[in-house]
Amino acid sequence: MSPQVGRKRDGTRDAVILDATLAVLAEQGYEGMTIDMVAAQAGMARATVYRRWPTKADLVLEAVSRLSHGDVQLDQLPDTGSLRGDLTAMIVPFDDEQQQIRIHAVAGLLALAKTDERLAETATAAGIGPWIEAGRFLMQRAVDRGEFPPADVATLAEVIPMLCVARAVQRLPITREFSLALLDGVILPALRGGREPSTERHPA
Amino acid sequence: MSPQVGRKRDGTRDAVILDATLAVLAEQGYEGMTIDMVAAQAGMARATVYRRWPTKADLVLEAVSRLSHGDVQLDQLPDTGSLRGDLTAMIVPFDDEQQQIRIHAVAGLLALAKTDERLAETATAAGIGPWIEAGRFLMQRAVDRGEFPPADVATLAEVIPMLCVARAVQRLPITREFSLALLDGVILPALRGGREPSTERHPA
Amino acid sequence: MSPQVGRKRDGTRDAVILDATLAVLAEQGYEGMTIDMVAAQAGMARATVYRRWPTKADLVLEAVSRLSHGDVQLDQLPDTGSLRGDLTAMIVPFDDEQQQIRIHAVAGLLALAKTDERLAETATAAGIGPWIEAGRFLMQRAVDRGEFPPADVATLAEVIPMLCVARAVQRLPITREFSLALLDGVILPALRGGREPSTERHPA
Amino acid sequence: MSPQVGRKRDGTRDAVILDATLAVLAEQGYEGMTIDMVAAQAGMARATVYRRWPTKADLVLEAVSRLSHGDVQLDQLPDTGSLRGDLTAMIVPFDDEQQQIRIHAVAGLLALAKTDERLAETATAAGIGPWIEAGRFLMQRAVDRGEFPPADVATLAEVIPMLCVARAVQRLPITREFSLALLDGVILPALRGGREPSTERHPA
DNA sequence: GCCTAACCGAGACGGTACGTCCGGTCTTTTT
DNA sequence: AAAAAGACCGGACGTACCGTCTCGGTTAGGC
Structure with missing residues (x-):
């Protein structure tokens, strides 16, 4: 042609x-x-x-879209036997400088979301979408194999990436400690807590 | 003078x-x-x-800073007896248009966080800081009265506001349903789950 | 009332x-x-x-209009017997600072002539009009008493004031020497030259 | 380079x-x-x-500076044999619209002379300088060939251009008649009058 | 080995928002 | 009511940036 x-x-x-x-x-x-x-x-x-x-x-x-290439692939995710191991393995490499740039770039991009209609859903999705998706996959696998009771995995998977971006917006460093705190303070407890609303008090 | x-x-x-x-x-x-x-x-x-x-x-x-005045006061927070009731009461008024503007304004402001050093910590803090603080207060009170075991309340309190802002950035509406899903799918399960790492499988 | x-x-x-x-x-x-x-x-x-x-x-x-008050009055003009004496007497006081301001103000005012229709004829007229008029009076008197042949007195009277303003515009000082040069190099020769066109050569 | x-x-x-x-x-x-x-x-x-x-x-x-290019060249000045013929030939083309714009632009520019130091000498010089210079050249030539006695040619050459600008400032049209009146009423008489101060009365 | 079309660097160009300044009006307090 | 101080409206100034266009010069291919 x-x-x-x-x-x-x-x-x-x-x-x-x-x-x-x-x-x-x-x-x-x-x-x-x-x-x-x-x-x-x-x-x-x-x-x-x-x-x-x-x-x-x-x-x-x-x-920012290119960020989704080459680092997070669903068929190369860790499989350590426990969700905590899996997620920890995924979190650790985010310490390197390349990933810092990635997250800070996403944060810097948020400016556009309101201005440019196209970026509305794409912007964050491209930057942290694969990360979210990977987390969702790992959590679902853990639930499926009985490690945790059924849960709102889709929502839980957004928590760590989104709060990391939020920290980046505030110019705070994204440390492994912070990610692990989210893991141990929010994700794993939530999964342990299960879906049913808690009405009774926990045993003292 | x-x-x-x-x-x-x-x-x-x-x-x-x-x-x-x-x-x-x-x-x-x-x-x-x-x-x-x-x-x-x-x-x-x-x-x-x-x-x-x-x-x-x-x-x-x-x-955006002014957003923190006049709407969320720690001494006028709801007290329904249960955390779910308290947080629900706080979430509901966020349906009105004024609060929509508030959240979308914070989202629109994120553009600046990287450009203007001063906004780094202030921007989000002013817009959603009081909201986070109120949630933290309610959660801590629930833990203190034995409704839940000890938990990383500070981190948990950031989850709902931050994810709401994230939705606003993506031009999605902030509905009560979404907030309640976060409440029932993340916050309350996490509080029920407690602090200790879960190693044993849950009973099928 | x-x-x-x-x-x-x-x-x-x-x-x-x-x-x-x-x-x-x-x-x-x-x-x-x-x-x-x-x-x-x-x-x-x-x-x-x-x-x-x-x-x-x-x-x-x-x-600028006020400039025309109080200093040049037709009934108080000098009368030295000769035009050169009269004009010299009138020129000398223009050395003082007050008159410098006067002329430079007129020069500074020219800006307006194009912008403000009203100033078109008034501006220069008010600032240097009385000066011109006084000169015209003295010259006419000299012609009338036979000191000079008939001449285009109206035009001649404009020469000294206008060229002084022109100098002011160029930020040059208005000295007595300059005025006298105009008097002896332009005004008096022109009056001596008379009205008829000169066709024959002057005697060597 | x-x-x-x-x-x-x-x-x-x-x-x-x-x-x-x-x-x-x-x-x-x-x-x-x-x-x-x-x-x-x-x-x-x-x-x-x-x-x-x-x-x-x-x-x-x-x-305004550009006004001095392309229209008045010392090597292309008229040479009619008499100064009146020369100056008349030079004055006539000033009737056209282009020259009207030129003079009125100079007049409009005078606003700046006081504000901008650089314009002090340049402004009028550029706009009417060549005109003055041409007149000076023609007059000096006439004196040199004996058409007139020695005179303050430099000052005389300023008279016509300056008074034309003065008229422009007053929003009056610059007609050929006006220029010719200056020529016959001021310039030529002054040249005829010569340099010596006139003390004796002219013969009745 | 040359021709041609597209690439590249550099920067002019149209357009638009920014933040400043000033002319002229209006408001509040003081005299 | 005048005067001092200064807020207010409107609009021009000069700067900076975005996205387009144009210019020389270079670098692939296809003949």
């Missing part, structure tokens, strides 16, 4: 630009981020960025 | 401007909001806005 | 304001002049200025 | 903007002129104007 004559677009630049976008986004937030900053960080011209993504929003959207 | 000469600043206008700010912010997000829009909505000149707040960020910051 | 209750308007302030206007106008020009500057220079509030003159243009107009 | 990378600035736009500036300036004066008006008149964006001239004053300054 397209004879594809002429110089080919340098495909390797896409990734460089997206990385630069994430870096600037994490540091400056959406407001403070400038296409010029991204281009400078990536070491190329503004036009090269615009040739690939028509607007700042598109650029940021794809940059 | 100062004998206060000259025409007095019309103090009632501050509130009008802040209300207009919240309305525009909730509808357009920080990006889409314009000082002109706010001034037009408030029915006054741009300069009148700038006389009070030097920058758009300052204006939005105070608008 | 008017019972004239309340505090009386302090009539002395008008002159203070007008003097301040001239001073600022001469220094800053019309563009650079601010009502605030005038009020500060006069040591009173802006409103006090506006109560007397509705607009900046009116204020400046009257300030 | 500089390899001139990037899109080239459209050089033709400078002239369009300057023409628009002169047109608006002549019509509205400096006060009434707006960068938006100029941009609209020139058919381009405000930023395009500001990219070339940082301030309104700079723009107007250059617009």
